[in-house]
Amino acid sequence: xxxxxxxxxxxxxxxxxxxxxxxxxxxxxxxxxxxxxxxxxxxxxxxxxxxxxxxxxxxxxxxxxxxxxxxxxxxxxxxxxxxxxxxxxxxxxxxxxxxxxxxxxxxxxxxxxxxxxxxxxxxxxxxxxxxxxxxxxxxxxxxxxxxxxxxxxxxxxxxxxxxxxxxxxxxxxxxxxxxxxxxxxxxxxxxxxxxxxxxxxxxxxxxxxxxxxxxxxxxxxxxxxxxxxxxxxxxxxxxxxxxxxxxxxxx
Amino acid sequence: xxxxxxxxxxxxxxxxxxxxxxxxxxxxxxxxxxxxxxxxxxxxxxxxxxxxxxxxxxxxxxxxxxxxxxxxxxxxxxxxxxxxxxxxxxxxxxxxxxxxxxxxxxxxxxxxxxxxxxxxxxxxxxxxxxxxxxxxxxxxxxxxxxxxxxxxxxxxxxxxxxxxxxxxxxxxxxxxxxxxxxxxxxxxxxxxxxxxxxxxxxxxxxxxxxxxxxxxxxxxxxxxxxxxxxxxxxxxxxxxxxxxxxxxxxxxxxxxxxxxxxxxxxxxxxxxxxxxxxxxxxxxxxxxxxxxxxxxxxxxxxxxxxxxxxxxxxxxxxxxxxxxxxxxxxxxxxxxxxxxxxxxxxxxxxxxxxxxxxxxxxxxxxxxxxxxxxxxxxxxxxxxxxxxx
Numbered sequence: 166x167x168x169x170x171x172x173x174x175x176x177x178x179x180x181x182x183x184x185x186x187x188x189x190x191x192x193x194x195x196x197x198x199x200x201x202x203x204x205x206x207x208x209x210x211x212x213x214x215x216x217x218x219x220x221x222x223x224x225x226x227x228x229x230x231x232x233x234x235x236x237x238x239x240x241x242x243x244x245x246x247x248x249x250x251x252x253x254x255x256x257x258x259x260x261x262x263x264x265x266x267x268x269x270x271x272x273x274x275x276x277x278x279x280x281x282x283x284x285x286x287x288x289x290x291x292x293x294x295x296x297x298x299x300x301x302x303x304x305x306x307x308x309x310x311x312x313x314x315x316x317x318x319x320x321x322x323x324x325x326x327x328x329x330x331x332x333x334x335x336x337x338x339x340x341x342x343x344x345x346x347x348x349x350x351x352x353x354x355x356x357x358x359x360x361x362x363x364x365x366x367x368x369x370x371x372x373x374x375x376x377x378x379x380x381x382x383x384x385x386x387x388x389x390x391x392x393x394x395x396x397x398x399x400x401x402x403x404x405x406x407x408x409x410x411x412x413x414x415x416x
Numbered sequence: 417x418x419x420x421x422x423x424x425x426x427x428x429x430x431x432x433x434x435x436x437x438x439x440x441x442x443x444x445x446x447x448x449x450x451x452x453x454x455x456x457x458x459x460x461x462x463x464x465x466x467x468x469x470x471x472x473x474x475x476x477x478x479x480x481x482x483x484x485x486x487x488x489x490x491x492x493x494x495x496x497x498x499x500x501x502x503x504x505x506x507x508x509x510x511x512x513x514x515x516x517x518x519x520x521x522x523x524x525x526x527x528x529x530x531x532x533x534x535x536x537x538x539x540x541x542x543x544x545x546x547x548x549x550x551x552x553x554x555x556x557x558x559x560x561x562x563x564x565x566x567x568x569x570x571x572x573x574x575x576x577x578x579x580x581x582x583x584x585x586x587x588x589x590x591x592x593x594x595x596x597x598x599x600x601x602x603x604x605x606x607x608x609x610x611x612x613x614x615x616x617x618x619x620x621x622x623x624x625x626x627x628x629x630x631x632x633x634x635x636x637x638x639x640x641x642x643x644x645x646x647x648x649x650x651x652x653x654x655x656x657x658x659x660x661x662x663x664x665x666x667x668x669x670x671x672x673x674x675x676x677x678x679x680x681x682x683x684x685x686x687x688x689x690x691x692x693x694x695x696x697x698x699x700x701x702x703x704x705x706x707x708x709x710x711x712x713x714x715x716x717x718x719x720x721x722x723x724x725x726x727x728x729x730x731x732x733x734x735x736x737x738x739x740x741x742x743x744x745x746x747x748x749x750x751x752x753x754x755x756x757x758x759x760x761x762x763x764x765x766x767x768x769x770x771x772x773x774x775x776x777x778x779x780x781x782x783x784x785x786x787x788x789x790x791x792x793x794x795x796x797x798x799x800x801x802x803x804x805x
Contacts, residue, residue, distance in 0.1 A: 215568065217467070220467060220568075222567075222568040240570075243569070245569045245570075246569050246570045249570050260498075260562065262560075262562055262570065262572040264572045264573075265560045265562070265572045265573075265574065267500065267560050269498055269500040269505040269560065269562060270505055271498070271505065272505055272506055272507060274507060275498070275507055278507075281564065281568075281570070282564045282568055
């Protein structure tokens with residue numbers, strides 16, 4: 166019996182068995198968080214304020230989401246932009262303008278662009294589930310927030326995944342609340358960071374009322390989303406998430 | 417001598433050709449895209465934010481009117497938008513142009529179908545040829561534009577395709593939509609502002625001087641602190657880099673050419689001296705000192721390299737001058753030329769610089785090479801030399 170093999174076997178056993186267990190944990194935490202903030206379905210009204218050094222603008226948005234893939238949202242105010250709608254189904258996205266009364270399908274290249282000039286990309290706003298499908302997660306550490314355990318998770322894109330980020334870092338509390346999400350480019354430089362605050366009961370569960378997306382490299386540039394109201398797990402008809410609905414829902 | 421003449425001719429022509437090419441590329445890019453100088457809001461170049469504007473273009477144009485060396489200027493406003501035909505949607509750069517655009521850029525000359533915008537036009541647009549193909553539209557068809565206005569509101573409008581433009585530069589032809597400036601300002605809530613004042617001056621070499629002068633007066637304007645002047649080099653950062661890389665690779669080729677010439681000269685002179693060994697022996701036996709013989713040979717080599725270079729310079733300049741007047745058509749180069757939006761004929765640029773470098777380099781190298789065999793004369797002894805040993 167060659168005993169020198171044993172350390173090698175142990176090493177292989179550790180590398181094969183160790184991380185997957187961790188990754189499984191991390192993936193479950195992320196899955197649960199996404200399920201938690203999207204619910205089976207949700208309806209919400211939110212104020213989005215885009216802040217720039219000498220300028221700011223507030224939009225009011227009403228949004229519906231269903232399952233992991235479907236969402237539709239409309240601008241409620243200001244009146245000049247009222248009725249502009251966006252529909253997202255999986256990786257596809259359409260936008261509707263009432264002045265043109267025309268629906269445009271967004272080219273895939275536009276998905277990572279800021280929505281309405283905000284720091285939220287089209288992907289972010291649709292609360293994309295790509296974080297589950299396109300990334301591998303590892304647990305980096307744990308900390309404590311308001312007496313609750315918080316998981317620090319590093320998410321790297323799966324090989325060949327068509328995503329814009331080189332890495333994401335998530336902080337998820339043990340009650341599934343997403344506390345922060347940092348977006349890094351391919352050079353692992355921080356591009357923007359989302360933090361959620363004012364965690365309070367909303368729509369029958371604890372939910373952060375305030376979400377702040379900050380540009381890392383630009384002083385004073387950020388976008389704040391403030392939820393006025395949100396309700397979860399309501400029965401929403403499938404026809405709400407269709408292109409014709411974009412034209413007719415807001416009338 | 418033939419080798420020297422040939423090398424000089426080739427070098428002068430190649431250098432002129434290369435420099436001529438660069439001039440053409442720069443002129444074409446400057447003409448179509450940037451102009452010589454632009455006045456923009458600070459950081460607009462990097463951020464392309466619609467809110468970073470030149471708020472009062474009339475004020476700047478009053479300054480430009482009074483400046484010497486400024487030949488023409490125009491206003492432009494830009495914004496990224498979605499453009500959509502019935503079926504398809506693409507992201508494009510929409511540019512609002514003033515009737516003065518025609519004096520500054522080559523835009524009116526690259527309209528391939530339909531017409532250029534005229535001063536009274538409203539919702540008319542010029543679009544790039546590749547974009548037209550992608551959208552599957554033709555002149556007279558309608559397009560929807562959707563973007564964001566200066567005030568952050570959603571800007572949407574319908575335009576009619578009036579003309580289709582093609583520059584040969586793929587990204588330009590894929591992304592460009594031009595609409596009249598007043599219509600742009602109205603659509604995107606610009607409140608009279610523009611994004612760039614595009615300025616042309618009388619000569620490329622005057623650009624730095626006029627840039628400085630313009631910068632100075634703009635800085636002295638009260639309340640216009642956020643503006644800056646950029647030259648074509650800053651506006652097209654990749655261009656100079658590409659030229660430099662090309663220049664370096666060119667120089668390697670010239671170096672090889674010069675080395676080959678030098679070896680052929682070395683060979684010729686060695687042979688000449690070898691063949692004339694008996695002659696030198698006789699001269700020495702008759703009382704010619706090695707120093708005298710060396711001087712004689714040096715004179716010969718100066719004469720030969722000098723004559724060769726002179727002939728080469730003459731021939732090179734003539735050939736270059738011919739092509740400078742009539743242009744050179746290189747079949748394989750068309751595609752590259754079109755990519756850069758250059759004319760398909762290439763015009764070399766004969767300058768003192770290319771003549772001096774081309775002629776001088778060959779002259780110096782060939783003279784130095786000729787020197788080496790000449791110095792071997794000193795080792796000759798009359799009797800063995802006469803015997804051919």
